[in-house]
Amino acid sequence: MVAGRHKSRTLKRVHKRMPGGSTKLTFQKRKPKSAKCSKCGIELKGIPRLNTAKAKNTAKSKKTVARAYGGVLCANCLRMKLKAQARA
Amino acid sequence: MLFEIGRVCLKIAGRDAGKKCIVIDNPGTNTVLIDGETRRRKCNVKHLEPLDKVVSISKNAPPAQVLKAGEELGFKGLVEQKNKKEEKPTAPKKQKAKKQAPAKGAKQQAKPAVSPKKAKEEKAEEEDESAE
Numbered sequence: 015m016v017a018g019r020h021k022s023r024t025l026k027r028v029h030k031r032m033p034g035g036s037t038k039l040t041f042q043k044r045k046p047k048s049a050k051c052s053k054c055g056i057e058l059k060g061i062p063r064l065n066t067a068k069a070k071n072t073a074k075s076k077k078t079v080a081r082a083y084g085g086v087l088c089a090n091c092l093r094m095k096l097k098a099q100a101r102a
Numbered sequence: 103m104l105f106e107i108g109r110v111c112l113k114i115a116g117r118d119a120g121k122k123c124i125v126i127d128n129p130g131t132n133t134v135l136i137d138g139e140t141r142r143r144k145c146n147v148k149h150l151e152p153l154d155k156v157v158s159i160s161k162n163a164p165p166a167q168v169l170k171a172g173e174e175l176g177f178k179g180l181v182e183q184k185n186k187k188e189e190k191p192t193a194p195k196k197q198k199a200k201k202q203a204p205a206k207g208a209k210q211q212a213k214p215a216v217s218p219k220k221a222k223e224e225k226a227e228e229e230d231e232s233a234e
Binding site: 080082089099100 | 112114115117120
């Protein structure tokens with residue numbers, strides 16, 4: 015029987031092959047969704063999908079892009095924003 | 103000519119996006135040499151947004167001149183770019199004693215007339231003879 019705490023759909027069901035040859039059902043945590051541009055909604059590049067626990071142990075430079083509005087806007091949206099600022 | 107020497111621009115792309123710069127030289131059709139709040143570097147014209155101002159500055163002006171012009175315009179966070187070669191103190195080089203390669207004639211002389219193995223055998227024979 016499946017333990018009560020494993021019935022939640024926040025857990026992923028993964029079938030794993032054991033060294034003896036049998037297959038076992040294991041429950042794993044899901045990764046968070048990838049970061050999206052706040053304006054146009056496309057996936058941002060260079061930002062890994064990390065849980066807060068793993069993110070705590072990685073360096074800041076590995077979690078963002080070295081550009082203005084790094085983890086917030088995509089490169090195209092940033093260009094449009096700066097152009098509008100300059101022309102205003 | 104839009105990107106003439108002295109034109110103030112805003113950098114749109116890259117690590118230094120959002121920073122202002124002055125065009126110093128325009129050699130090619132697509133690229134331009136810039137300096138200012140950004141590092142002194144070559145830049146594609148597509149990554150720049152020209153602003154209204156044009157500054158009177160000489161071609162390939164040294165960083166000190168660009169600093170002055172930038173301060174008048176109100177550039178923030180300008181860093182005096184010193185000549186990198188002057189700054190770095192070079193460590194004194196360790197001089198190793200060079201092994202001179204012997205000439206061809208000398209090589210033959212350098213080899214011992216009797217090899218050490220043979221010398222040992224001879225010594226052993228002598229000892230045996232003396233023991234007897």
